[in-house]
Amino acid sequence: MSIELKRLFDLPYYQLEKYPLERSFSSKVNGKWVSISTQQLVDQANEVSKGLLAMGIKPGDKIGLISNNRYEWHIMDIGILQIGAINVPVYPTISADDYDYIFNHAELKTVVVSSTEILDKVNSIKLNVPSLIDVFTFEKIEGEKHWSEIKLKGVDIEISQVNDLMKEVKTDDMASIIYTSGTTGRPKGVMLSHSNIMSNVVASGMRFPAKYGQKAISFLPICHIYERSLTYLYMKEGTSVFFAESMETIGENIKEVKPEVFSAVPRLLEKVFDKIIAKGQEQTGVKKMLFFWAVELGEKWEPNGENGFFYEWKLGIANKIIFSKWREALGGKVIAIASGSASLQPRLARVFNAAQIPIFEGYGLTETSPVISVNELDNEGLMIGTVGRVIDKVQVKFGGDGEILAKGPNVMMGYYKDPEKTAEVLTEDGWFHTGDIGKMVGKTNDFLKITDRKKEMFKTSGGKYVAPQIIENMLKESRFIEQAMVIGENRKHPAVLVVPAFEFIYEWAKRHDETASTPEQVVASQKIKDRVWKDVSKITENLGSWEIPKKMELCSDVWAIENDELTPTLKLKRKVILEKHQEEINRIYG
Numbered sequence: 001m002s003i004e005l006k007r008l009f010d011l012p013y014y015q016l017e018k019y020p021l022e023r024s025f026s027s028k029v030n031g032k033w034v035s036i037s038t039q040q041l042v043d044q045a046n047e048v049s050k051g052l053l054a055m056g057i058k059p060g061d062k063i064g065l066i067s068n069n070r071y072e073w074h075i076m077d078i079g080i081l082q083i084g085a086i087n088v089p090v091y092p093t094i095s096a097d098d099y100d101y102i103f104n105h106a107e108l109k110t111v112v113v114s115s116t117e118i119l120d121k122v123n124s125i126k127l128n129v130p131s132l133i134d135v136f137t138f139e140k141i142e143g144e145k146h147w148s149e150i151k152l153k154g155v156d157i158e159i160s161q162v163n164d165l166m167k168e169v170k171t172d173d174m175a176s177i178i179y180t181s182g183t184t185g186r187p188k189g190v191m192l193s194h195s196n197i198m199s200n201v202v203a204s205g206m207r208f209p210a211k212y213g214q215k216a217i218s219f220l221p222i223c224h225i226y227e228r229s230l231t232y233l234y235m236k237e238g239t240s241v242f243f244a245e246s247m248e249t250i251g252e253n254i255k256e257v258k259p260e261v262f263s264a265v266p267r268l269l270e271k272v273f274d275k276i277i278a279k280g281q282e283q284t285g286v287k288k289m290l291f292f293w294a295v296e297l298g299e300k301w302e303p304n305g306e307n308g309f310f311y312e313w314k315l316g317i318a319n320k321i322i323f324s325k326w327r328e329a330l331g332g333k334v335i336a337i338a339s340g341s342a343s344l345q346p347r348l349a350r351v352f353n354a355a356q357i358p359i360f361e362g363y364g365l366t367e368t369s370p371v372i373s374v375n376e377l378d379n380e381g382l383m384i385g386t387v388g389r390v391i392d393k394v395q396v397k398f399g400g401d402g403e404i405l406a407k408g409p410n411v412m413m414g415y416y417k418d419p420e421k422t423a424e425v426l427t428e429d430g431w432f433h434t435g436d437i438g439k440m441v442g443k444t445n446d447f448l449k450i451t452d453r454k455k456e457m458f459k460t461s462g463g464k465y466v467a468p469q470i471i472e473n474m475l476k477e478s479r480f481i482e483q484a485m486v487i488g489e490n491r492k493h494p495a496v497l498v499v500p501a502f503e504f505i506y507e508w509a510k511r512h513d514e515t516a517s518t519p520e521q522v523v524a525s526q527k528i529k530d531r532v533w534k535d536v537s538k539i540t541e542n543l544g545s546w547e548i549p550k551k552m553e554l555c556s557d558v559w560a561i562e563n564d565e566l567t568p569t570l571k572l573k574r575k576v577i578l579e580k581h582q583e584e585i586n587r588i589y590g
Contacts, residue, residue: 004169007194009082011235012041017213021239021281025071028245028253036071041078050154055110055134059084059165062177066090066122069222069243072138072147076112078152081194082127082356083165087176091568092118092496093253093561100125100178101186105417107131114138122576160490165285171195177416178225180366188364192225199409200369202234203391207376207418208360209336212238214260217253218379219244219567225370226340230263233266248497251329258331263338269359270476276326277479278504294318298354299347303382306373315354323355336360336377340370341569343450343473346385353382363387363450367425367432369410372396373448386447394458396448402437414558437467456574458489464546466494471540471547472572478535479504480528483559483573486549487585495588496549497581498532529554553584 003014015024018040022033036044049116055062063080065087067073080087088106090099099121101113109131113119119137121263126132136147175194179187208230210216216234218241220227239261246251254262260530271456280291297311297318305312327334337359344361352359360382362374373396375388377382382388390396394408411432414422425433437457438450459465468486475484475496482501488494500522509516509528516522523529533552540548559565565577578585 005198005236006175007081007166007169008080008175008197008232009045009166009169010559011232012038012045012078012114014237015044015235021238021240024235024239025074026240026242027070027072028243028249033242033256035267036075041071041075041293044075044151045082046159046162047079047151047154049083049165049447050157051150051152052079052083052085052110052154052161053157053161053165054153055150056107057083057085059168059411060086060374061109062086062088064088064090064103064106064108064111065223066092066111066118067138067222068246069218069220069227070114070138071243073222076147081175083162084169084173085122086174089176089178091179091221091223093568094125095564096121098187100128102189103129103132103187106177106179110134110136110468111363112136112138112150113440116141119144139143169194173199174413176225177524178366179224188418188421191368191413191416193413196369196410196412197225197229197232199393200229200364200371200391201500202395203410204229204362204371205233205236206375206392207337207362207374207381207388208261209235209377210237210239210261213334214239215242215257215333216240217242217244217250217257217259218261219247219250219253220263220265224341224569225366226364226569227263228337229370233590234261254331255329256484257388258333260333261336261338263333263340264359265341265570266339266344266348267342269337269339269344269352273348274479274501274504276329278507280408281504281507289320294375295351298323301350301384303384305354306395318354323357326355327357330357333568334358338362338374340364340374342571343469345473345477347477350382353384361387363436363448364410365434367412368394368408368434370414371410372434383442386441386449388448389446390448391458397431399433401454402439402451403440404434404448404450405431405437406434407431416440458548460494461490462546463491464544466547468494471496471549473541474539475536478532480508480532480535480538483572485577487578487588488549491589493550494547495551495553496536497553497555497584498536499555500528500532502558523554523556524535553581555581555584 003010003017020038022037024031024038024041026035058530063085070588079088136145140146171194174191176192179189216239222228242257244250285292309446334357339359339361349359360375360379364370366373373388373390397405405432435454436450436453437454441447441449452469457465457467471486474486475481480501481498483499485492485497505522514527516525536552565573
């Protein structure tokens with residue numbers, strides 16, 4: 001009997017029927033890749049289900065998972081979902097205060113964490129959570145309950161009890177509450193049903209070329225619906241998933257695994273590109289000339305051979321002598337990288353695609369499970385500077401102010417315990433207000449282009465609107481700029497706070513006889529500031545006069561998640577950054 005894909009826990013059974021894998025999921029343990037087969041995934045998920053039932057967990061109860069990417073997470077996920085319980089994934093990097101809020105708001109019954117660091121945060125607040133009964137760990141930590149104890153608890157439970165509960169789970173039942181990272185205020189609990197996520201998995205699979213027999217590497221946070229839905233897609237297509245050890249080992253793990261597909265965020269792709277450029281700078285003579293000739297050629301790339309025969313001939317040479325080394329650094333087999341969560345620099349999209357490392361930029365939100373639109377290589381479906389065509393069964397329209405509204409089976413059930421906020425973004429007839437501004441472009445007028453974040457737009461004291469995200473993305477194309485934030489709300493003109501690309505600038509300073517080997521020296525150097533400002537001025541010269549930053553200050557600290565300046569998905573927390581850099585802002589505006 002063929003398995004129908006209606007609930008998320010149908011996926012491993014579907015894989016078992018269609019593409020039974022010896023290596024369905026793999027994690028690095030003590031320096032070696034350890035894998036579980038599709039059959040082991042199903043068997044252990046059933047053990048988890050029985051164990052949870054023995055612990056008194058009932059349909060509708062909430063279980064928290066706080067962990068790095070690992071196959072145990074997926075075993076727990078399937079085990080939770082198939083008895084009608086609800087998976088509440090939580091970001092490992094958020095504060096203990098946020099744990100306190102989420103645990104109480106969701107009324108978590110049980111939590112499974114990965115490491116001592118997370119466990120310490122949980123232990124610091126668990127007495128404040130009346131609903132919390134048990135805490136387990138994926139890693140073996142002395143004196144703590146290991147997650148394997150959950151499986152052992154269910155030895156006397158019949159599998160028929162699990163099967164009966166599986167039959168009761170409907171496709172429209174809630175599967176997960178995902179608390180948004182939130183650039184402002186308390187996180188909101190996004191309620192997603194099995195059909196919300198599954199519809200997105202199926203529709204996205206029509207664009208993203210993950211297939212049976214391929215390998216994927218996973219390193220973005222599994223607690224975010226972006227990476228999670230992709231791992232479900234890999235499960236559906238019979239693609240083996242390898243979990244990177246950490247963000248620091250991604251490069252090494254990619255070389256080991258040699259994946260065909262994976263996902264990334266623009267910030268990581270920018271770092272990869274910066275490292276490549278830094279290596280090019282180290283070359284001399286003809287090698288250096290050829291390297292930057294190839295990069296310059298790549299920056300002019302257009303899809304579908306639009307640049308003509310002579311360009312494609314030159315690109316063929318660049319691919320053979322320069323870009324082939326880039327592909328080798330990514331394992332040599334990559335056929336697709338999904339990019340999401342933030343805007344991708346068009347220059348990066350052009351260069352990587354020119355180098356035969358296809359990057360498909362997409363768009364969506366946690367509230368849309370997540371994908372609304374995405375580029376693809378087939379069907380002339382790639383347009384640089386856009387987030388592609390809207391996926392199957394999803395509709396998009398625009399509000400009077402250009403806000404993108406989306407409707408479809410992927411749109412959330414609502415915000416948990418918050419009907420007022422739900423009503424603010426979700427109309428009675430199902431249109432979700434994304435908070436993003438956009439328009440349709442292209443020859444066929446069906447490619448979605450994001451122009452800014454509605455909540456991030458600001459008005460100068462002269463009454464002119466400024467869309468900071470577009471300008472920031474442009475500025476990051478400078479090799480001297482690591483991060484940028486455009487400011488100027490209720491001020492007479494926009495300005496920009498810049499985090500310099502320190503590693504690149506250290507090398508530049510050596511070549512230009514400038515003493516700058518620390519962040520403090522970089523920020524204090526007028527010569528460096530003048531050089532960065534030269535790029536800012538050049539990059540923004542064609543903007544409207546009211547949009548052009550009139551002043552700039554350099555910041556000595558890189559904005560990071562751990563300092564609460566970035567969300568876990570690497571978006572700027574503007575309010576926090578403004579507060580931390582009041583001194584620089586005072587210098588700008590006097």
